[in-house]
Amino acid sequence: MIEVKNLSVRYGEEKFVALTGVNLTVPTGTVCVLIGPSGCGKSSLLRAVAGLQSAAGGEVLVDGLPLKPTEKKIGFMPQNYGLLPWRTVRDNALLGCRIKGTIDSGTEARLARLLAVLGLKGMEDRYPGELSGGQQQRVSLARIFLMEPDILLMDEPFSALDTITREDMQEVFLSLWRKQAVTTLLVTHYVEEALYLGNKIVLMASHPGRVTDVMENPLFGATDLRSDPAYFALAGELRRKIKETRGA
Amino acid sequence: MKKIWSYLAGGIFFTLLWWGVSLVLSLPIVPSPWEVVARLLQTFTETVAIHGFYSLWRIMVGLLLAILLGFPLGLSMGYYPSLDRYLAPLVYLTYPVPKIALLPIFMLLGGVGEAPKIIMIFLIVVFQVIIAVRDSIRAIPAETYYPLFSLGASFRHLFSEVLWPASLPKFITALRVALATAISVLFFTETFGTQYGMGYFIMDAWLRVNYLDMYVGIMVLSLMGLALFSLLDAIEYRATRWQRKG
Numbered sequence: 001m002i003e004v005k006n007l008s009v010r011y012g013e014e015k016f017v018a019l020t021g022v023n024l025t026v027p028t029g030t031v032c033v034l035i036g037p038s039g040c041g042k043s044s045l046l047r048a049v050a051g052l053q054s055a056a057g058g059e060v061l062v063d064g065l066p067l068k069p070t071e072k073k074i075g076f077m078p079q080n081y082g083l084l085p086w087r088t089v090r091d092n093a094l095l096g097c098r099i100k101g102t103i104d105s106g107t108e109a110r111l112a113r114l115l116a117v118l119g120l121k122g123m124e125d126r127y128p129g130e131l132s133g134g135q136q137q138r139v140s141l142a143r144i145f146l147m148e149p150d151i152l153l154m155d156e157p158f159s160a161l162d163t164i165t166r167e168d169m170q171e172v173f174l175s176l177w178r179k180q181a182v183t184t185l186l187v188t189h190y191v192e193e194a195l196y197l198g199n200k201i202v203l204m205a206s207h208p209g210r211v212t213d214v215m216e217n218p219l220f221g222a223t224d225l226r227s228d229p230a231y232f233a234l235a236g237e238l239r240r241k242i243k244e245t246r247g248a
Numbered sequence: 249m250k251k252i253w254s255y256l257a258g259g260i261f262f263t264l265l266w267w268g269v270s271l272v273l274s275l276p277i278v279p280s281p282w283e284v285v286a287r288l289l290q291t292f293t294e295t296v297a298i299h300g301f302y303s304l305w306r307i308m309v310g311l312l313l314a315i316l317l318g319f320p321l322g323l324s325m326g327y328y329p330s331l332d333r334y335l336a337p338l339v340y341l342t343y344p345v346p347k348i349a350l351l352p353i354f355m356l357l358g359g360v361g362e363a364p365k366i367i368m369i370f371l372i373v374v375f376q377v378i379i380a381v382r383d384s385i386r387a388i389p390a391e392t393y394y395p396l397f398s399l400g401a402s403f404r405h406l407f408s409e410v411l412w413p414a415s416l417p418k419f420i421t422a423l424r425v426a427l428a429t430a431i432s433v434l435f436f437t438e439t440f441g442t443q444y445g446m447g448y449f450i451m452d453a454w455l456r457v458n459y460l461d462m463y464v465g466i467m468v469l470s471l472m473g474l475a476l477f478s479l480l481d482a483i484e485y486r487a488t489r490w491q492r493k494g
C-alpha cells in the first residue's frame with residue numbers, strides 16, 4: 001500500500017509551490033491513475049513517492065514505512081524514460097536486475113521474450129540515441145517489467161507511442177500486471193487510458209498543484225471498453241471534471 | 249578502416265615531401281628519409297632503444313600518476329559542489345602557471361634524477377584531467393541518476409553505470425591534449441642532468457654534428473607520440489561507441 005499524507009513539494013529559492021496538501025492511498029495490488037493538466041505536479045508527485053524529490057511537508061509511506069530503495073524494488077519509469085545513453089538496449093533493460101543483483105540463468109530468456117513482446121527484437125545492441133522516442137519508451141518498460149518490482153511508478157509510460165502500439169502496450173502492461181498484481185501509480189493525459197488502466201482515478205489541478213477528486217473506476221481492465229455504455233458515461237464525467245478544475 | 253587508409257596516405261605524402269625537400273636542398277642538415285630509416289634500423293637495438301625506453305617510461309609513470317590522482321579528485325569535485333568550492337580556486341590559481349618554469353626548483357629539490365622529469369609530466373597532465381573530469385560530472389543532468397537512485401544503487405554501481413561512462417569522452421580528450429604538451433616538455437627536461445632519453449639523444453647528436461642520428465631521434469620521438477595517440481584513439485573508439493550515431 002502506498003500512502004501519501006498531506007504532501008507538499010516546493011522548488012527553488014523562491015519555494016515555488018508545486019504540490020500542496022496531497023492525500024492519496026493506493027491499496028496493495030491496485031492501479032491508481034493520476035490525471036490532470038500539464039504542470040499540475042504529476043511528475044513531482046511521482047518523484048516524491050519514489051524518494052527522488054524531498055518533501056517540503058507531509059510524508060510518503062509504503063506498507064506503513066518510509067520508502068527505502070535499497071529494501072524495496074521500485075519500478076520507476078520517468079517521463080524522459082531514464083535510459084542511460086552509454087548503455088545498449090540490452091544493458092539498459094537489464095539495469096534493474098543488475099543493480100538488484102537478480103540476474104540468473106533464466107534472465108536472458110525472459111529478456112528475449114519481453115523484448116519480442118515489446119517489438120524490440122533485433123535492437124538489443126543499439127544505443128538509445130539510435131532509437132525513436134517510442135522505442136526508447138519501450139526499452140524503459142522492458143527494464144521495469146523485467147525486474148518484477150514491488151511497486152510501480154510510471155510517468156506517462158505510453159505517451160510516445162502511436163495509437164495501435166499504445167493499445168498493444170497497455171495490453172502487455174495489464175497482462176504483466178495481472179501476473180504480479182503490483183501496486184501501481186501511473187500518470188496519464190488520456191481519459192481513455194485512465195479508465196482502462198486505473199482501479200482508482202485521481203484528478204489533479206494546478207496553481208497550486210493539488211488533488212481535486214478521486215474516482216473509483218468499475219471499468220478497470222474491461223475487455224471491450226468502447227462498446228460498454230458505462231464507458232461513455234464515465235468518460236464524459238471525467239472530461240467534465242477535468243474541464244472544471246481547469247476553469248477553477 | 250577508411251580512417252587508417254587516410255592516415256597512411258598522409259604519412260606517404262609527408263615522407264615524399266620530406267624526400268623532395270632533401271633532394272632540392274641536398275644539404276647534410278636535411279638527410280633523405282630513406283637514409284634516416286636505414287640508420288634507425290641499424291642503430292635501434294644498440295643505442296636508440298634504451299633512450300626510447302627511458303622516455304616512454306617517464307611519460308607512462310607521469311601519466312599514470314596524473315590519472316590516479318586527477319581522476320578521483322576531478323570526480324569528487326564534480327560530484328560534491330562543496331568540495332569544488334574549496335578546491336576550484338586552488339586549481340584555477342595554479343593551472344595557468346607555466347609548469348616548465350618550475351623545473352629548476354624541482355631539480356634543486358629532487359636532484360637531477362627521474363623525479364623532476366616525471367613530476368613535470370604529472371603536473372601538465374593532472375590539471376587537464378581534473379578539470380575535464382569535474383566538468384563532465386557536473387554536466388550530468390540530475391535525472392540521469394534517478395533510475396539508479398530509485399533502485400537503491402550503491403556508489404560502486406553509480407560509478408560504473410553513470411560517473412565513469414559520462415566522464416570518459418572528455419577524460420580521454422584531456423589526456424590527448426595534455427600528452428602533446430607533455431612530450432615537448434619531456435624533451436626539454438631530458439636535455440638536463442641525464443644520459444638517457446630521446447631528448448638527450450637528439451641534443452647529443454646535434455652537439456656531435458651527427459645529423460643522421462639527430463633525425464633518427466626526432467623520428468623515434470615522433471613515432472612514440474603517434475603510438476600513444478593511436479592507443480588513446482583505440483581506447484576511445486572502443487569505450488565511447490555510444491557517441492557515434494548510425
Ligand SMILES: Nc1ncnc2c1ncn2[C@@H]1O[C@H](COP(=O)(O)OP(=O)(O)OP(=O)(O)O)[C@@H](O)[C@H]1O
Pocket residue numbers: 011012016018037038039040041042043044045079209
Ligand atoms: N526541478 C524543478 N525546478 C523548478 N520547478 C520545477 C521543477 N520541476 C517541476 N517544476 C515546476 O513544478 C510544476 C509541476 O511540474 P511537474 O513536472 O510535476 O508537472 P506535470 O504535471 O508532470 O506536467 P506534465 O504533464 O507537463 O509532465 C511546474 O510548474 C514546473 O514548472
Ligand SMILES: [Mg+2]
Pocket residue numbers: 042043044079155
Ligand atoms: Mg510530468
